[in-house]
Amino acid sequence: MNQSSLLKKYLMALTGIVLVGFVLVHMAGNLQVLIGREAINAYAYALQNLPAPILWGSRLFLLVCVLVHAVTAYQLIKENRMARPRANEIEVTKRAGWASLRMGLTGSLMLAFIVFHLLHFTIRAIFPEYNDMKTTVGSPDGSEIHDVYSMILAGFQVDAISIFYVICMFLLCRHLAHGVSSMFQTLGFRSERWRGKLDLAAFAYGWIIFAGFSIIPVLVIAQKYGLVNCLETCGSSCSVNL
Amino acid sequence: MKLFLKVWKQEGPEDEGHFESHVLDGVSEDSSFLEMLDQLNEQLLGEGKEPIAFDHDCREGICGTCSLNINGYAHGPENSTTTCQLHMRKFEDGDSITVEPFRAKAFPVVKDLVVNRSAFDKIIQAGGFITVRTGSAPDGNAMPVPKEDADLAMDAAQCIGCGACVASCKNASAMLFTSAKAGHLNMLPQGQAEKDSRVLNMVAAMDEAGFGNCRNYGECSAACPKDISLDYIAKLNRDYGKAKIKKVFS
Numbered sequence: 499m500n501q502s503s504l505l506k507k508y509l510m511a512l513t514g515i516v517l518v519g520f521v522l523v524h525m526a527g528n529l530q531v532l533i534g535r536e537a538i539n540a541y542a543y544a545l546q547n548l549p550a551p552i553l554w555g556s557r558l559f560l561l562v563c564v565l566v567h568a569v570t571a572y573q574l575i576k577e578n579r580m581a582r583p584r585a586n587e588i589e590v591t592k593r594a595g596w597a598s599l600r601m602g603l604t605g606s607l608m609l610a611f612i613v614f615h616l617l618h619f620t621i622r623a624i625f626p627e628y629n630d631m632k633t634t635v636g637s638p639d640g641s642e643i644h645d646v647y648s649m650i651l652a653g654f655q656v657d658a659i660s661i662f663y664v665i666c667m668f669l670l671c672r673h674l675a676h677g678v679s680s681m682f683q684t685l686g687f688r689s690e691r692w693r694g695k696l697d698l699a700a701f702a703y704g705w706i707i708f709a710g711f712s713i714i715p716v717l718v719i720a721q722k723y724g725l726v727n728c729l730e731t732c733g734s735s736c737s738v739n740l
Numbered sequence: 741m742k743l744f745l746k747v748w749k750q751e752g753p754e755d756e757g758h759f760e761s762h763v764l765d766g767v768s769e770d771s772s773f774l775e776m777l778d779q780l781n782e783q784l785l786g787e788g789k790e791p792i793a794f795d796h797d798c799r800e801g802i803c804g805t806c807s808l809n810i811n812g813y814a815h816g817p818e819n820s821t822t823t824c825q826l827h828m829r830k831f832e833d834g835d836s837i838t839v840e841p842f843r844a845k846a847f848p849v850v851k852d853l854v855v856n857r858s859a860f861d862k863i864i865q866a867g868g869f870i871t872v873r874t875g876s877a878p879d880g881n882a883m884p885v886p887k888e889d890a891d892l893a894m895d896a897a898q899c900i901g902c903g904a905c906v907a908s909c910k911n912a913s914a915m916l917f918t919s920a921k922a923g924h925l926n927m928l929p930q931g932q933a934e935k936d937s938r939v940l941n942m943v944a945a946m947d948e949a950g951f952g953n954c955r956n957y958g959e960c961s962a963a964c965p966k967d968i969s970l971d972y973i974a975k976l977n978r979d980y981g982k983a984k985i986k987k988v989f990s
Contacts, residue, residue: 502943502944502947503943503947503953503954504977504980504981505984506953507953507977508977508981574955577953578910578912578913578952578955580845580952581844581845581846581911581912581951581952582844582911582952583845584757584843585843586809586812586840586843587746587759587812587838587840588809588812588838588840589812590811590812590813591910592908592962592963593957593958593959593961593962594910594958594959598956599910599957679956680955680956682974683956683970683974683977684977685977685978685981686974686975686976686977686978686979686980687974687978688970688971688974689974690970690971693970
């Protein structure tokens, strides 16, 4: 708590870099759904069967980054509120954008999203029947493995869940639009000469992440209503939760 | 011109404070905002009321004494302008104008629109001294300073310490002020000897005073009457990181 304001900002930026990198890798992994059932299943199997220290070390590291990012943000926001006990009668904004003004809101919603997402697809507590989805497609040795492809199709069959995911990815997009550029400033690597380029890069990064993540629920829903036909069929296991 | 003014009234630091409405007629559009307030005070005195307290000194835009949040803007809506250099021709006849003090926990209201900005002095004090050879005057070019560095240091040194950065920041952060004051010394050879301790101590004093944290909104720079750039905040962040690492491993 007695850390200096700048150390807290450094923590925000450094954990932010880790999470910014993570979402890109996660998105790239997800896009293998578009290649087909075999690709995504094999990829998921490989990830799940990484040596335990690497798998759990990475998970723990990411969890710590999320927690440090969230707790530090909470402390900073609390201090910021205390710094102006009486609000201005008229509050005007000259330069700050929508994203920068609402980092706390988008961040809090992202935290709630992460909890839901882990329960939904990683721990699979919301729909335990996802655990029963098995296939040999994508398996390295022909044994039965978890059918991630069917799980994704089943998960996004529900309109409300798909809409929720796309909205959350939009919020992430806005969070990144400020965060990715802002972390350079916080770490001291930004100047007027670079500001425009970094802002543009952050803006583009946010939208790339949004598009990359959203395309899967959008395609699943589009296929559900017969608008496209580019995904493989869900398989018998898909009907489990429908 | 005729103006409808809503002005903050507060007896002292402990008082709750409230807005009072005034109608002021016959304002010349050539008068400055402070001259308009002088005129309002003349009118209040004529009515046997207490005049409104506000800070002012040079009225030339170079001392940093005037403040005021005008219609939500620190120093008013004009860019690169202090309140004393804001002229009434920028307003329309019949306008309603809300005037508040610069609001921050670190800037307690002394009375009405006057705030105590001595937290800034504490940050400057924490910056400490620079080591120079005293005695006879040094030779003019004994210490080479690249022109670009001198220009950048001068840009930072333009800061008049008015506090508009704090007032305009959503978090009442003093990063632009602190970064300008640390920056103009950190960029020059004369400031190198105490650079690390200066940065660490000034940031500590800034935190101690109860200012908020920087969120890179850019509102401070947009409100700054001297257009101090956000580059100095980035530089302060960089210098702080270096100083902190050196301290940890020393």
